[in-house]
Amino acid sequence: MRITKRAAAAVGVLAIASSALISMPSQAANPSLLIWVDSPRLPGAKEYAKIMKGKVDVKVELHSQGDLLAKVQLFNRVKKGWPDVVFGPPNDVAVLRNPIIGNAREISTLLKAQEIKNFGKLNDWCKGSDGKYYCVKNDMAQSVLWYDTALFAEFGYTVPTKMSELFAIGADLAAKHPGYSLGALSDAAAYSSYFWPSQCPLNNELSATRVLINSKSPKCTRVTAALQPLIDKGVFYPGSAFSPEYIKIAQEGKLVAHIGPSWFGEFVLRPASSFNIPTGRLTAAPMPMWEGETVNYSGEWGGGIYTISPHAKFPRAALDFALFMVGDKRNVVDVVNPDKSTGAPTFPAYIPGNKLWKAKIDADTYYKASPYAAMAAQAGKVWTGVKPVRYDADGAWGAAFAPEMAKSKDIQKALDAYATYTSNLAQQLGYEVTTKK
């Protein structure tokens, strides 16, 4: 045993020596910044480090989205290691804000008036119920109606402005053009395209301890009632839009329209390995409106956020980085991506950056007409009843909704399964679940 102890002592001495080396005070007066981003954001962050050289010591690390959430408790335990600013999935802000975790700084006090103005309604997701901002949204993923102008002309359809008109097109397709599709409904697609815009109360955080989940609300059942017959007739596909089976349908030119997020055009409808819809056919229209409503709301699917750690020594420097990513020409337009394309891939959630981005997409000849107008119209219309919650509301679509859809193709049953699953999750994490406001 003596040897064991001695070895332990030796390791200890070594460790102390190395830690002494590491903690030597550096003479540089520059603020330092530790940034965690995922692979698509890496070139922009590295670009920022280059620009800031001599002014801010920027260290950029590659991590996966949501990585901080996994590790923050470890850092909390040893009271170090937190990155200053992190890119992550949109729902993380709620978890990070939880006082037990405490790793999302309130940023309203850091923001200049002009910057708050620049957010417009684009950063509403990050606004807490106290009216303060807790994150910077990287991009909007608002739903719009993507449609194939050639098929619309061929079948004599006009762009629907009411949901009932869209479903009438569905009925017409089923009767006259069987095999043609209006989209896939698994994963979070049904949610962001239909349930959320219809204000179906799922994941509606009423307060820090109460969440409203009710899949039987009329705002939900009007969706399931309208979709079910069209699912049965094959106009809506009950699986994932990313499944090879559905990709095949789309590649055969059978996709007439698909309500989907703003990134759908560039990353699902267009790529050769995905739907591969030919040049000059596609464009986007604003969301159709549900009957009896006054606003044609959107939902969101994705759209990452930057959060700033309360442990950051230079929070304003961290915020500057986030604003660079969403608003600076050098990232939004110029940065060279790993696939050698340039600029930000998705709709920036910051008005100055967004304007720069508009020019880029307007110039793209792939689309029959620029989809930007529809995206811009919907950007301020994401229904704000859905709030970030402390449980994994997005993951639950795959865990509860999709399996039931695959099995029974009964969308109300699948939605109920989702509601049951998230209600359980919410209770587990200290929410009181209610079915009424």
Place this chain on the structure above:
Amino acid sequence: MSKPRGYKQRNLLMMTMLAPYIFLLIVFGILPLFMAVLEVPKISIANPDGGWDAFKIVLQDFRFPTALKNVLGFMAYFVPMMIIIVIAMALMLDVKTNKWSKYLRLAYIVPASISGAVAVLVWWAIFEPTISPIKSVLHFFGINSARQIWQTENLVYLIAIMTFFSMAGNWILIQYGSLQSISTEIIEAARVDGCSAFQLAFRIKLPLIRKYIIYMAVLVFAGGLQIFVEPQLLNTGVYTGIASSWSFDQLSYELAFKSGDFGGASALSIILLVPSLIGALVVIFKTDMFDDKTIRDKKSSDKADL
């Protein structure tokens, strides 16, 4: 028992040879295990008041009963399949060793060499009838759409198949190695006595590698109970979330890394350790795992049987 001279000195030398391992075992095994137990009552989101209630909270988690059902169903297929096929394969390989058997064994470990994100892609492709390398087999069984496969109730079989292929090759190697360590003299003697290949396998070889088989059974059982990698791979694949919290270890991982509830994760791990450990100890003490004496006696009696 009288000790031979120089016993103490000898022990010291033996201890020195053992020390490096013991050091690692204590510092990175036993000590953290005690710390993990102390982790249980700490305050977390799920256990805001702290305390040993963490055990109860975990057992009452709504995902626990499903995980229990999934894991037991999975083990019912996986454990017997592993033990029977692996031992059979090792015995078959041992019948005649030639230069080709090396490449056969190499082939068997190939599935184990595919891991992580790549394994996600591979399994997704294999079970996707439109692009699968075994699509004719899938079509033969009437599977034309991936939706027929990716259903919650099929996961038990899918995961059993995946786990079997990722682990079988390694165990075939070990059991083949154990068979190879049987001396040729015994085999020759049995052959001269007129043993058929089957008799040789069941009456000579199997009893001689008994310890290895017990070892494997214990680890396969514990591995089945703690199944994590395969369902997690499915879960992060194209059908994201399909196997979310499917097994105990996934639930434990989910608690730790999604809810930041390390206390709950530790509690669940400790609960899981109990059946594995009891099973292991019963098997080991009921058999002659620790006792060199009985092994020799039994072996000689086995030989007398012949």
Place this chain on the structure above:
Amino acid sequence: MSTTIKSSKKLKSATRQESRVGMFFVNSWLIFFAVISIIPMAWLLLASSKTDPELSSRNPLAFGSFKGYINAWNNLTFFDNGVIGRWVINSVLYNAAIVVIATITASLAGFVISASRIRFKKTFLISTLIMMLLPPVALVIPLFVLMDKVSLIDNPLSVILISSLYPFGAFLSYIYYSTTIPPELYESARLDGCSDWQLYTRIAFPLSGALLGLLAFFAFIGNWANYFMPYVMLYSGENYTLPLGLGFLFSSTPAINPGVGATSVPIYKPEIALAGALIAFPIMVMFLISQKRLIRGMLAGSIKE
């Protein structure tokens, strides 16, 4: 007389035929299982020769072109100025250290427990067993806290030390030595005046060929693709291992996680397939190196009784 000879001859040829038929089935089954086992790897190698659209449009087992490999390779290495090379070097270094430490400590431990008469044999074996049965998630926080106490967080040494604890190997060595070497052999050697060290160098070590091959191989295969420990302990890019770095790189690409949708990273299925084949390659090589030790005959005094 003559009839008896005849019938015995008949009998012999019958058994021979039977065993030939048996061997045929045995071999067919062994080959069949081998073919099933290599299908995924064959698919990976073929997939990386195609373009992403070709993957779904062409026959799954068709070959694309050599340009496909080059293209996939370029896309992998273009990322962040070829940081992937750094990850490969890290992986090789960490694993070399782990394999050496783990194999030596575990084989010595197994030998001592089987050859000596120290008292806490059972305690040792049971605690080793517990370590094998314990889910890794259980030890994350304690190991992280311990590593922080000695300032080894984000230091490769933390991963190397933790991964060098090799209970599976220690137990396997114990079984190996206790079944391979009869205790009488040690007794007689002791009577001949051998020291314990000589027991190891003269008796156990020469018989350890197969064991060391297995131990090194399994230490390698277990750690080469290990994601979890590096994931918990390392968070600076320059320290990442290959599986960790690739995990981060792949996680934000639609090939693995289509829900992320938008990405400008050119990592599609062929790139991932190529990376998979490249990661698997060293495992094959390690197998061919270590299996040389698994040949019967090198084990002069193995299980005899």
